[in-house]
Amino acid sequence: xxxxxxxxxxxxxxxxxxxxxxxxxxxxxxxxxxxxxxxxxxxxxxxxxxxxxxxxxxxxxxxxxxxxxxxxxxxxxxxxxxxxxxxxxxxxxxxxxxxxxxxxxxxxxx
Amino acid sequence: xxxxxxxxxxxxxxxxxxxxxxxxxxxxxxxxxxxxxxxxxxxxxxxxxxxxxxxxxxxxxxxxxxxxxxxxxxxxxxxxxxxxxxxxxxxxxxxxxxxxxxxxxxxxxxxxxxxx
Numbered sequence: 001x002x003x004x005x006x007x008x009x010x011x012x013x014x015x016x017x018x019x020x021x022x023x024x025x026x027x028x029x030x031x032x033x034x035x036x037x038x039x040x041x042x043x044x045x046x047x048x049x050x051x052x053x054x055x056x057x058x059x060x061x062x063x064x065x066x067x068x069x070x071x072x073x074x075x076x077x078x079x080x081x082x083x084x085x086x087x088x089x090x091x092x093x094x095x096x097x098x099x100x101x102x103x104x105x106x107x108x109x110x
Numbered sequence: 111x112x113x114x115x116x117x118x119x120x121x122x123x124x125x126x127x128x129x130x131x132x133x134x135x136x137x138x139x140x141x142x143x144x145x146x147x148x149x150x151x152x153x154x155x156x157x158x159x160x161x162x163x164x165x166x167x168x169x170x171x172x173x174x175x176x177x178x179x180x181x182x183x184x185x186x187x188x189x190x191x192x193x194x195x196x197x198x199x200x201x202x203x204x205x206x207x208x209x210x211x212x213x214x215x216x217x218x219x220x221x222x223x224x225x226x
Contacts, residue, residue: 001171003154036212038155045204045219046155051212089155093210097168099145101155 004029004090004102011108017078020105022090023071028100030071034093037066037075040104041086049088050075077107085109112137114217116205118190122224128192132205132217139163139181143208144188146179148201149219156201160208161188195224 005023012018022029022037029035035053038046048057050066053073065076073090090102118130132144139162146158159169161179169177173192181188192199205217 034211045216047216048212048214051214057214091155091157091213096171098170099157099208099213101147101157104154 001094001096001098001100004092004100006088006090006102006105008103009106009108011110012077012080013110014080014082016080017076018080018107019077020075020088020090020107022073022075022092022102024073024092024100025071027096028071028092028094029068029073031095032093033068035066035068035073036091037064037073038089038091039084039086040089046089080109082109112207112215114205114207114215116203116217116220118203118220118222120221120223122195122222123226124196124224125194126224128190128195128199128203128222128224130190130203130205130220130222131187132189134186134188134207137207139183139186139188141209143168143210144179144181145206145208145213146190147204147206147213147216148199149204150198150201153201158190158192158203197224200224 037050040046053068054066116132143160145160178191202219206213207215
C-alpha cells in the first residue's frame with residue numbers, strides 16, 4: 001500500500017493560518033471518513049488532533065480543523081502559535097482492512 | 111485513564127527476531143484493536159498491524175510474511191514479533207489502542223536498532 005501524499009514542509013508566521021493537504025485514493029480517503037491527523041513534536045509520540053475528518057478530541061484547540069474533498073483531506077491551523085511547530089501526519093483506513101499514513105509535513109512557525 | 115507501557119530488546123543483529131510487548135492499564139482489551147506502528151529515524155509512520163481481544167489479526171501487506179502479533183488477555187498484554195530483521199527495520203516502534211475510527215492512545219515508543 002502506498003503512503004498518503006503530504007507536502008514535506010509548510011511554514012507561517014505567528015497569528016497566520018496554514019493548511020496541510022493529504023492526498024490518497026478511492027481505496028482510502030475517497031471511500032472512508034476515517035481520516036485522522038496527528039501532531040508529533042521532536043522526540044515524542046504522535047498526538048491525535050483530528051479524527052473522522054473533522055472531529056477534535058477533548059483538549060485540542062478549535063484553531064485546528066479538518067476537512068475532506070474527494071481523495072484529499074486537509075488540516076487547517078489558524079492563529080499559529082510557536083507551540084504548533086511539529087511534524088503532522090494524516091492517516092486513513094483502507095479497503096484492505098489496514099491503515100495508511102502520510103509521509104508527514106514539518107510545520108515551521110517563523 | 112488508559113495507559114500503554116511497552117518494552118523489548120533495543121539492539122539486534124541482522125537476521126534476528128524483534129520482540130516487543132505492550133501492557134494495557136486502565137482499560138479492558140474489549141472493543142479495541144491493539145496496534146503496532148513504527149517510524150524509522152527521520153522518516154514517517156508505518157502501520158504494522160493489529161489484533162483484537164479474540165486474536166483476529168490484520169497486517170501490513172509489505173510486512174505480513176515476517177510479522178506476528180499476539181495477545182495475552184490474562185496479562186492484558188499484546189506483543190509484536192518481526193523475524194529476519196535488517197537495518198531497514200531500525201525504527202521507533204509504537205504500540206497503540208485503535209478503533210475503526212482512529213488511533214487515539216499511543217505508547218511511549220521503543221527504539222530498536224539493527225546493527226552487526
